[in-house]
Amino acid sequence: MSEPLTTQYEILAARFRPLFARIAEGAVERETTRSLAFEPIRWLKEAGFGTLRIPVEEGGLGASLPQLFQLLTELAEADSNLPQALRAHFAFVEDRLNQPDSEERKRWFRRFIDGELVGSGWTEIGNLKLGEVVTKVTPTPNGWTLNGHKFYSTGTLYADWIDVYAQREDNGRDVIVLVNTQQSGVIREDDWDGFGQRLTGSGTTRFEQAQVEAAHVYDFSERFHYQTAFYQHVLLSTLAGIARAVTRDAAHGVAQRKRIYSHSNARLVKQDVQVLQVVGQISSWAYAVEATVQQATHSLQKAYERHDSGDEAAIRQANVQAEVDSAKAQVIASDLVPRAATELFNALGASDTRTSKALDRHWRNARTVASHNPVIYKTRNVGDWEVNGNEPTFIWQIGNGE
Template sequence: MSQLQRDHDPSAGTDYDQLANRFRPIFARIAEGAVERDRSRTLPHDAITLLKEAGFGAVRVPIRFGGAGASIPQLLQLLIELAEADSNLPQALRSHFAFVEDWLNAPAGAEQSTWFDRFVSGQVVGGAWTETGGASIGTVNTKVSKKEGRWVLNGAKYYSTGSIFADWIDVYAQRSDDRSDVIAAVSTNQPGVVRKDDWDGFGQTTTGSGTTIFDDAVVDEHNVIDFARRFRYQTAFYQLFHLATLAGIGQAIRRDAATLVRERTRVYSHGNAPQASDDAQIQQVVGEIASWVYAAEAVTLQAARPSQRAYELHLAGDAEAERAVVIDAEIESAQAQVVVSELVLRAATHLFNALGASATSTSKALDRHWRNARTIASHNPLVYKARIVGDWAINGTEPPYVWQIGTAAGRGDK
């Protein structure tokens, strides 16, 4: 083991069942209110509080720092279980776990220990990277600058997922003095941070996404971090959260399909059995859903493995091997998105083939599965993911490690 590994105490994995059993009663409580929260668009503050108090945000923190030492595949497996309960929750915590991951890859020392302590105490981090309006590709309008001897942040972000629930916000910004790209870790406990729940998507409606405005928000100097320091497999890691959320939605579809068919008392005169649960064609529909969902989860967990290897190789100080595995992480996460998105969206539609017209009742909110899956699958265009994979397979072209969205020259904001 290298000195770097000894300093960091790698989070290489733990007993998964023991870990999951800590949180399964909480997941069950979260699931109880999921339909009503979706119907009423009620933000899951109580659910986030339960997870914070249980130490969910620290599962990747090494054991000697008070965390659970879980591996990335184990984190993804937990997120799938959470997404089955309520798919908004993994999405709301996506930026938090990416920020944790960055500190797992950071040099050991007092700053790393301070952040680990915050994570273990239940503090949560939201994200604010994307800008709308006149921001063109490759530029960022949010600036961090010195004012009266302290760093302050000014600007506005959209898609600030999870920030409404957060104690801190991970903000992608630019230094006004040297124009370098930075991450500003901003405390939300100050008047200079204004968070709005104005996300207007038809799915994933309670993720705490929306506009965040920074008006001379104070940033501690040691929390202005060079963006170039970010962990190398970050893009793949962010995409793994989409995969876990989709796989969890798939598990909820499988659960609801089986439960509602089992409980169904009405049958069609031209059906195949006196009760729906014994109808061979209905059994086939549910079996197909279960099979697609099984594949979605298996692919998701497989795609998480290269990111774990990249983390461990980084701590081992093997830069060349790390670089090769980071490519694997990007390609596997992209391949998985193409496949998992299709499987779960197909399952969300096929669900209604197992049930009657009563399944469309808003009281059941079964449409949320498709809406949520469609929203997650739309975050990163699948056509580009497939193209990146194809270009790698044909030409050996490396995938993009960091990409942005913005206004093209001469175009409006769309």
């Protein structure tokens, strides 16, 4: 738990904290007007946020995984939509870090240093069999063409590239396809209608004879092994940031509140012991969540450090531990953060339920994030690991249970 307090982290965080504050200033307005976060995303790109994990010698900022996720927590406190919008970007960067050094890898790093970002296109909806992939990539004399459509395309509206889960038409193998968004064959729709995380740039993305470079199709079996835990950690950092924001808004609201009830405990709300107890409970839950999430990131860092060690048993053990620890953290965060977002209103008054304040966004956003990757199955996996030593589920698919 000491790493976020090190000089290295503080230097890194100091670079972005003024930007986080600027992002926070417009968060309520963006929420109430449903204005997509194109401008904040541009600020982050210009500040080099997308290069956090790229090694310093390659022109990036060289952040460790605990540092990355702590920064995502700070960003989520400002606006919880943004870490999730960048989830696919950081995952693809991580995948490139896990691949051998090559000119192709350097080319991707240069793109990201230039400010380019990656969005996501994995989930298909509709009347599909369990695990069926209908998005197809077909070889052509000059590369590949991609056809299909995806939902939950998080971050895609802001992205220069889309990380697409597809199937090769020629041999049936599952692959990851990187497709450039600046072409007529990529149609991005702002039709995400969830009650939370409404500005993540998610929705439907359609591929109609989209052109793909020859080198931009990667066999899914070569994807970095701790990816499931990595994706979950972005959501965990988002939840930790929401908990921070709830604490911030509870404390500020109580400190500023003038009106009291006739049966309250003090002449000022900020001196009411029962209200202070509510804020103290919220703050303690937020502390517990952030501590848990940050602790779990160290297992992820160990998985990264071992990925090219050649010791397959140690690599497997590290990947299992990273997945189990992320699942434990998910159980904690999915419970405590929505509770904190509800308890917020016991510290404040009925006037704070006004839509102009948008305080309801904390619960809606937390509940939406907590719904990703069902926590009930994560709890089961943890129990099965503890009791029977059975490894957790690393890769899963969704569809009709046929």
